[in-house]
Amino acid sequence: MSSELIDRVPKQIFLAGRWRDAADGSRFAVQDPGNEQQLCEVADAQDADAREAIEAAVAAQEEWGATPPRERGEILRRAWQLMTDRADDIARLMTLEMGKSVEESKAEVTYAAEFFRWFSEEAVRVEGRYGRNPAGTGRMIVTKRPVGPCVLITPWNFPLAMGTRKLGPAIAAGCTMIVKPAQLTPLSMLNLAALLQEAGLPDGVLSVLPTTSASRVVSPALEDPRIRKMSFTGSTEVGRKLVEQCAPNLQRMSMELGGNAPFLVFEDASLDDAVSGAITAKMRNNGESCVAANRFHVHSSIAEEFVRRLTDEMSALKVGHGTEDGVKVGPLISADQRDKVVELVDDALSRGARATTGGKPVDGEGFFYAPTVLTDVPPDARILHEEVFGPVAPVTTFDTEDEALRLADDTEFGLVAYLFTRDLDRAIRVGERVSTGMVGINTGMVSNAAAPFGGVKQSGFGREGGDEGIEEYLDVKYLALGLKE
Ligand code: SIN
Secondary structure (H helix, E strand, C coil), X not given: CHHHHHHHCCCCEEECCEEECCCCCCEEXXXXXXXXXXXXXXXXXXXXXXXXXXXXXXXXXXXXXXXXXXXXXXXXXXXXXXXXXXXXXXXXXXXXXXXXXXXXXXXXXXXXXXXHHHHHHHHHHCCCEEEECCCCCEEEEEXXXXXXXXEEECCCCCCCHHHHHHHHHHHHHXXXXXXXXXXXXXXXXXXXXXXXXXXXXXXXXXXXXXXXXXXXXXXXXXXCCCCCEEEEECCHHHHHXXXXXXXXCCCEEEEEXXXXXXXXXXXXXXXXXXXXHHHHHHHHHHHCCXXXXXXXXXXXXXXXXXXXXXHHHHHCXXXXXXCCCCCCECXXXXXXXXXXXXXXXXXXXXXXXXXXXXCCECCCCCCCECCEEXXXXXXXXXXXXXXXXXXXXXXXXECCHHHHXXXXXXXXXXXXXXXXXXXXXXXXXXXXXXXXXXXXXXXXXXXXXXXXXXXXXXXXXXXXXXXXXXXXXXXXXXXXXXXXX
C-alpha cells in the first residue's frame, strides 16, 4: 500500500508543464523518519534548472496575469475538490515523508485545501477605487495588479499547507511561481503540482524544484530582477539571509519565521479548557510548529493541578510510526531535530528542572522523543528561550498579570501567544498588550485559512491567509486622470 502510493508520485522536476530529470541527472533520497528507511529518490535540481524555471515563470507571467480572475478561482476550486476527494492518500503520503500521525496529516490536508477554497473566493474580490482628487482637477483611479513571478520556499513541518498558503494567493492574484520544497519532504509538493496540473493550471505558471541545495535554486532567482516576490516559511536565521539577498533587487518579501509562544494560564481559567488547549497548542504536529506553545506560564495557585493533569494527558499519548492505528505522536523529522530536543531538555534538567513524564528519546528505529512535561524550570534554561520544535512542555509559574505579561514578552520572537482566563476584561487587556501577531484566547488553535497568520519582531513580517493574504501578491497601481470639468 505505502510503496504503491510512493510509486504513483512524480519524482522529477516540474517545469513549464513537463516532468523531467535534473540538468545533470542527479537525484537524492527521501527517508521515512519513522523507521529511517529510504522511501524513494527524487530529482536534485541544479542552477541550470533554476534558470530555466525563471525563464518559464517570466514568459508565462503576462498571459497568466491577464487571465480572468474567475478562471483562476475555478482552478483553485477544482484543486480544493481534488484534494478533498483524495485526502486519505495525500495524508498517508505526508505521514510517510514527514512522520506525523495519519490523523494529523488528514487535518493538514483539510487545512491546506481550505487555502485553495478561500483564495478561489478571493480571486474575484480584488478591488480598487475611483475618486475625485482633492483639488477637483482630475480623477484618481487605484487598481491592483499581480506583483509578478514569485519564489516560494516551503518548510518540512507542514509540507502541504505552507505550500497552499502561498500558492493559493499567488494563483488568485495572477502570479507565476517557482517553488522550492523542503529537501526532507518534497513528495507532498510534487504530488500537489500534479494535482494542480490536473485542475487546469496552465503550463509555465508553476515550477517545482526539489533540491539538496536551497541556494542553488533560490539564489539565481533572487539575483534576477524579473523575479518580484519571495515568500519564505522557516527559521529566523535563514530568513535574515534571504532578506539580504532580496535587497539588491528590492523584491517584495513575506517572512513567516520562528516562534517562542507563551501559554498563559490565569487563576480564573477553566482547567479543563486550559489542559485541552495545552495539548492542542503543544502537541499538534508533534510540537514541530512555529505556533506550538513553547513554554507554559501558570498562576502559582493552580500550577500543581495543571501540571498533574497535563502530565496525565501527555503520558497517555500513544507514540509510534505515524501510519499505525491510534498513534498520536510520530517521530521527529530527523536525527538532528531529535538531538536538539535532547540537548534542550538535558540543559533544563541539569539546571534543576524535573520531568514529570518523558524526558528522554525513545530507543529503537526512528527519531522519536517521548512526550515530556518539565516543572521547576529555571528562568535561564535554554528551553524557555529557544524554539523547541518537539513534544516538550516546560512549566513555570507567575503571581500577577504584569509578571505574566513580562514573561510572555521576554523573547525576541512575536508570533503567537495563548491565554486562558474566564475574565473577559483581562482577556482583551492581555491579548491587546502582548507583543505577538496572533493571540489564542481560551483556544490552543489560531490557524485558519480565513485569518491573517503572521508575526512581529523576529518572527517576521507579512500575513498569510485571510483578506490580507492576497495583498502580499498584489501591487497597487494609481492612475491620475486630468479632467477639465
Ligand atoms: C508553521 O508552523 O509554520 C505554521 C503552522 C500553522 O499554520 O498552523
